[in-house]
Amino acid sequence: MTVERDDNVLAEALAARDLSALSGLYDRYGRVSYTLAYRILGEPEAAEDVVQDAFLAAWRGAGTFRRERGNVRSWLLSIVHHRAVDVLRRRTAFRPAPLEAADHTASELDTAEEAARNVERGSVRAALETLPEAQRRTIELAYFGGYTQSELAELMGVPLGTVKGRMRIGLQKMRRVLGAVR
């Protein structure tokens, strides 16, 4: 996959403190990072702060990137996710309803790569929708809502083991579905 090869080149340049690699990384993943942070935090300022922190953390920690621990995209998004959830958990009062409809912001398709990515986005949504409601909710509440396993157990009124099982089976199924379309 050429995106992945390009990404690894980018990661190497990043580790060598090349600012243009950071710029390239942002061009590629800035939008999805912001989308994720916004989805978790529900407001623009906090999402911007998280994205900025995450890209700087990636910049400073680029030497710690390991291909064997996932690709560049998942590495970067895990930093964004981690920070966004941190911020969310520090707020005691507000958590956006995890299943609220996110409003759509149209994005222009400026490259073929992005067009392909958009087809893929559609298939990821579809993959998530193939899951039984309980598995899908478990995944979404954890990933977008920042709920911990025990909070999930309490919220859904099931034992911890069930939370773990739903998460595991749901993600395994998504992986199979995604593997089939990719």
Place this chain on the structure above:
Amino acid sequence: MTHVLDDLELYAVGALPADRSDAVAAHLRGCASCRAAAGEIAEVVAALADTVPLREPPADLKDRILAAAAEDVRRQRRAVRLPRIPLDPRMLAMAAAIVLLLGFDANQTLRLQAVQAERDEYERGLANVALGGRTWYMAGVDQWKGSGGNLMQPASGKPAFVVFHDLRPLDQGQLYALWLIAPDGKWVRGASFRPDAERIQMVEIGQELAGFERCAVTVETSSTGKREGPVVMQSRIAPPSQ
């Protein structure tokens, strides 16, 4: 070793309690098979971000990030910031040296968090030193006890440098001189520098190490000329291999 496959999904979505999450992370650092499984799960989890309709970030966010990163580089060049972690200063100096060997320019000061955060990086660095680079530790004497420095000769052909720790401040008009001493007793100045008040300070040597058998640091009042001040630290360095 107890593998952590069972927890990898919850780990990847961030739903484990902090102590368990730390334990999984620690296990992953040392276990290639769990790491591979975690990598695959991480990619599926990252795909979840694609289930949300894209939202456009503000146009200036990229510039802010790039400006902050550029500032980061400038700051790093000025000084090394140390984490407040109690650690043997000799190891700190070594860690600093290792960051350099791993690809920083020798005239760049550095950020130690990177090494300490990532143990395998650190170990790789140690291996690099052991495999090709050489290092000698200079211990401070008299009032300079507690100060010290690692003289590093990278294997990579980069210039030699010293990573000092806990250098005592000097009076106005004084400076440190780093010397290389030949078997015939000739002292050659490798560098002159003022302590920069950071705990770790790196000094590059404008001189080949080959042909010298000792190195020393003295306190001088001039950045040129012969050695006049007292020796405050020194070490024997191995004779050249050829």
